[in-house]
Amino acid sequence: MSQTHAIANDLHTDNEFLSDVLNGLNSSPKTLPPKYFYDAKGSQYFDDICSLPDYYLYQTELDLLPIVAQDLAKHIKQQDESGLEIVEFGAGSLRKVGMLLRAIPQINHFTAIDISHEHLISACRTLESQYRELSITPCVHDFTKPLKLCSTARTRIGFFPGSTIGNLNHREAEEFLNNAALTLGKHSYLLIGVDTKKSESVLQRAYNDTKGVTAKFNKNILHRINRELDANFSLESFGHQAFYNAEHGRVEMHLRSLKSQTVFISGEPIEFTRGESIHTENSYKYHPPEFNQLAKRSGWSTEKLWLAPQDQFAIYLLKHRD
Numbered sequence: 055m056s057q058t059h060a061i062a063n064d065l066h067t068d069n070e071f072l073s074d075v076l077n078g079l080n081s082s083p084k085t086l087p088p089k090y091f092y093d094a095k096g097s098q099y100f101d102d103i104c105s106l107p108d109y110y111l112y113q114t115e116l117d118l119l120p121i122v123a124q125d126l127a128k129h130i131k132q133q134d135e136s137g138l139e140i141v142e143f144g145a146g147s148l149r150k151v152g153m154l155l156r157a158i159p160q161i162n163h164f165t166a167i168d169i170s171h172e173h174l175i176s177a178c179r180t181l182e183s184q185y186r187e188l189s190i191t192p193c194v195h196d197f198t199k200p201l202k203l204c205s206t207a208r209t210r211i212g213f214f215p216g217s218t219i220g221n222l223n224h225r226e227a228e229e230f231l232n233n234a235a236l237t238l239g240k241h242s243y244l245l246i247g248v249d250t251k252k253s254e255s256v257l258q259r260a261y262n263d264t265k266g267v268t269a270k271f272n273k274n275i276l277h278r279i280n281r282e283l284d285a286n287f288s289l290e291s292f293g294h295q296a297f298y299n300a301e302h303g304r305v306e307m308h309l310r311s312l313k314s315q316t317v318f319i320s321g322e323p324i325e326f327t328r329g330e331s332i333h334t335e336n337s338y339k340y341h342p343p344e345f346n347q348l349a350k351r352s353g354w355s356t357e358k359l360w361l362a363p364q365d366q367f368a369i370y371l372l373k374h375r376d
């Protein structure tokens with residue numbers, strides 16, 4: 055019988071949320087940290103984005119994972135027969151880890167780390183009903199910080215799908231990889247899904263869907279600030295904008311003020327000129343040699359690389375050089 059434990063980690067107090075928001079909006083250019091997209095509603099919007107045909111990242115990675123899981127099963131078999139733990143960073147709805155669980159029967163413990171509390175607990179309950187023998191630990195935690203895991207696992211495989219690493223800039227991505235090594239411990243692996251550089255039109259469509267789902271996801275951060283930080287953003291007064299910035303190799307997502315306006319957040323006024331933007335998210339794209347170098351700088355070497363057709367997406371198996 056599996057057990058589900060919730061680790062009650064205090065993620066961010068209201069004060070931390072408020073100070074992050076005020077710091078970002080008092081900067082020039084204005085920014086907001088993308089981790090605040092993800093309350094229960096934001097996680098639901100992200101799932102809706104994943105079902106859009108133009109958001110190729112989700113389905114392309116999902117299609118590649120059965121091959122990856124089979125290869126990984128052979129690879130791990132040679133290395134360790136004694137039981138394995140998977141630790142998923144930014145676990146979301148847990149729709150991808152099942153591929154690994156089915157292909158690698160030695161996995162006996164699963165730790166799911168995510169910042170979106172309610173969504174994580176509900177996804178773990180669903181997984182628990184499907185894998186009754188698996189011990190599952192949901193962990194509400196900011197994955198950019200190292201974590202002391204409560205299991206006493208022998209070999210751990212980190213799992214970081216969805217190209218979530220693309221939401222971190224290069225320095226933050228290196229820091230994440232360093233911290234992941236601390237969390238996972240010696241002799242660990244990291245299986246990581248990373249989006250590749252490709253034609254601008256494909257990227258443009260992926261982040262600008264015609265149904266407006268990505269726009270709702272983007273604006274959810276304002277809705278959340280209104281609700282949790284006593285603010286008065288008018289959502290209709292901001293427009294969703296996403297474009298590829300070739301110089302930086304990233305898709306940028308912005309919320310652009312459609313008029314000059316003053317918004318109050320917990321009593322503090324924030325001025326917007328017409329056309330001024332809040333930079334809400336980056337999604338960095340990597341050619342495989344670029345990502346190999348980034349991983350190497352953080353002490354990881356690439357053991358295997360799987361590429362989707364037309365190099366649309368890449369999954370790397372990294373091994374830490376302890």
Ligand SMILES: C[S@@+](CC[C@H](N)C(=O)[O-])C[C@H]1O[C@@H](n2cnc3c(N)ncnc32)[C@H](O)[C@@H]1O
Nearest residue numbers: 089092144145146168169170195196197215216
């Ligand atoms: C792009 S989604 C990917 C979801 C899922 N892994 C997938 O591949 O479909 C990013 C996930 O990471 C979570 N997340 C974002 N920033 C986080 C942070 N700093 N710490 C923990 N979780 C975070 C979000 O709640 C969300 O579930």
